């Protein structure tokens with residue numbers, strides 16, 4: 001099962017606003033295989049939503065081509081629409097409409113009969129802890145509840161490809177964990193392909209099979225979370241020494257380790273990077289014993305996606 | 320062809336939302352009733368003045384009010400679609416395979432139903448004031464108003480969705496609907512106007528629609544006036560539907 005679900009080549013979008021043109025997306029190539037969960041990361045304004053809208057037929061590309069779920073974006077937009085689900089960053093329900101009616105009405109636009117729609121909707125709502133909102137006005141729901149309702153709307157026709165634009169924004173940790181479970185289940189049980197943007201690094205890390213990082217309208221990196229993390233400086237080792245004099249000496253010793261960068265000593269603390277902290281540590285401590293240096297604290301930190309992000313874009317995603 | 324089922328889906332959703340807000344429907348019909356009560360009686364002695372068209376005051380005045388209802392009922396619906404766009408409903412519908420024309424036609428249909436109900440209420444009220452009109456003529460008149468209202472709804476949705484801003488939309492509606500209203504001879508027939516004003520009103524299609532409804536109310540069904548009004552209404556609807564389809568398609572540009 002290695003069929004392509006999204007195949008985009010040199011996708012571009014330039015907005016014209018008040019006489020100025022904004023190059024929001026400047027040539028994006030991407031391939032997504034069926035059954036993959038792909039995380040799409042990037043800082044604010046990087047072009048994530050714009051890319052998603054183009055792939056969903058909501059926005060015409062100003063350049064490039066794409067085949068989505070087997071249908072050409074320009075040649076067969078209706079074919080694309082039938083196959084995909086889209087959860088927009090901006091919401092999807094009228095405040096004065098009842099949640100249940102809104103879902104069923106949306107399903108009917110896909111040719112689903114109301115009975116099937118209602119059964120599916122109730123199941124989905126229950127899965128996302130929204131079982132009791134059926135008769136409530138969408139406007140009376142809390143932000144996180146409305147967000148989950150948007151997700152239900154986007155999944156009601158059981159699309160084989162879903163685009164989720166920051167689905168977990170505004171969700172509490174428990175609802176987020178619940179959403180992750182649901183997304184994994186979608187993929188495992190129905191083979192759904194998921195293309196998801198998020199600002200939460202832990203979310204991208206734990207959920208995605210593969211990650212694409214976009215910055216200033218271009219893809220700057222791509223790979224599994226593990227691959228991406230390997231591309232940054234490696235593990236960070238932080239040593240705390242009993243005496244400040246020791247720190248200078250310790251920095252010298254640490255710098256001799258294979259693959260280590262130049263250690264930075266700051267008071268009692270020495271910090272440096274090595275490709276593999278786990279195997280470097282015993283060697284280091286043995287060297288310290290030989291040199292008579294006493295370390296009172298050692299910490300190894302694996303790189304996070306945030307470090308990857310920082311290295312690649314010069315910006316942190318942390319709020 | 321999913322056009323009809325999509326239109327129905329959009330219509331039923333819109334209708335349900337309107338039924339939850341019956342106040343709006345009530346307020347919409349209140350205005351013509353005020354005209355009927357507070358302005359209509361002034362016209363009764365005028366009905367014999369030279370230049371006043373044939374028919375008594377009520378058969379002249381009520382069709383005018385109906386057309387006004389159609390124009391104002393339709394013109395303001397654009398505000399609703401701006402709100403729907405802002406809440407993300409429009410994008411959600413656009414990403415579905417639904418026919419673009421159906422998305423707007425379903426909403427227009429809802430407006431027409433609301434308008435027809437208001438028109439019936441107005442005619443029934445007018446009967447108490449002394450309006451005498453054959454049932455068949457009244458039905459034809461209401462159909463005509465429905466067509467007119469549909470055309471205005473199409474245009475209003477198109478403009479609202481194209482502008483996406485209440486602040487820009489409100490002055491546009493006023494700027495367009497006021498001259499249309501004044502040049503239609505709604506409150507007073509244009510036949511009372513001086514030559515230059517009559518000429519100006521001749522190019523206003525809505526005047527001919529008002530005249531057509533007046534002719535219907537006098538019981539003249541197969542006349543040229545009625546045919547002209549009907550044709551104009553149909554042309555307006557076709558233009559409006561085309562504009563609406565275009566604007567929905569342009570959303571992705």
Ligand SMILES: Nc1ncnc2c1ncn2[C@@H]1O[C@H](COP(=O)(O)OP(=O)(O)OP(=O)(O)O)[C@@H](O)[C@H]1O
Nearest residue numbers: 015017022024042043044045046047048049050051
């Ligand atoms: N309709 C529009 N008209 C003009 N410029 C736009 C429009 N929509 C987006 N942009 C601009 O295009 C760029 C990319 O925006 P986009 O919404 O794709 O970013 P994003 O990656 O989704 O950001 P966020 O994380 O904030 O959601 C931004 O500079 C934005 O200001």
Ligand SMILES: [Mg+2]
Nearest residue numbers: 048049050089
């Ligand atoms: Mg975005």
